[in-house]
Amino acid sequence: MNAHKRRQMYERLQAALPAPTTELHYRSPFELLIAVILSAQATDKSVNQATATLFQAASTPQAMLALGVDGVKAHVRRIGLFNSKAQNIIKTCRILVEQHGGQVPRDRAALEALPGVGRKTANVVLNTAFGEPTIAVDTHIFRVANRTGLAPGKTVRQVEDRLLKVTPPEFRHDAHHWLILHGRYTCTARRPRCGQCLIADLCDWPDKAAAVAAAGTAQAA
């Protein structure tokens, strides 16, 4: 995919998709951080369901510490990986209180030093809470970047670096938002909906034609 096509891709996604916002529910950088920690390998629906009651019980790191691991678990039991996530949340809150004045640090290294926070979570917080032009590569974006030829790469870090390079500056802050929505609702992992894709004509995916045809016969049948 060349520079012209990339720009066209972003322009179309920007025009068609809703204003940039997370689908996770949060009211502060702290709540965002916790929600993103919980969202690893989980659906946003299940996360929002859990945080609705969790944040009512505790919306600050101090209050979260008062809940304790078992208290947190009681709210997040229906989310996958909840055991390690509950422990990580408490450890993270302790560090926030002891080393960062109870605030979420606006610093990549400090964020990634928090238990349960990796490259992706740090990027989301930096972008969404602090407005920095990071691109958080998750499974959706990794798939879209490779499938369309927008920014191919074998590792998440490779895709992230390439995305930052090939994304025009004016799109860089919101690219994450558009790419993830596109991957989630159109360029899905299984049975991508190429027939109703806004950018199918710009996409390099070899199986695109087959996918369109399959969708057509599936609807006809």
Place this chain on the structure above:
DNA sequence: AACTCGGGGCA
């Protein structure tokens, strides 16, 4: 690079 954690959603 491969493995593990993990309940829920969806075809």
Place this chain on the structure above:
DNA sequence: TGCCCAGAGTT
């Protein structure tokens, strides 16, 4: 039923 989910940590 099998595959996937807005990943991170360990080996």
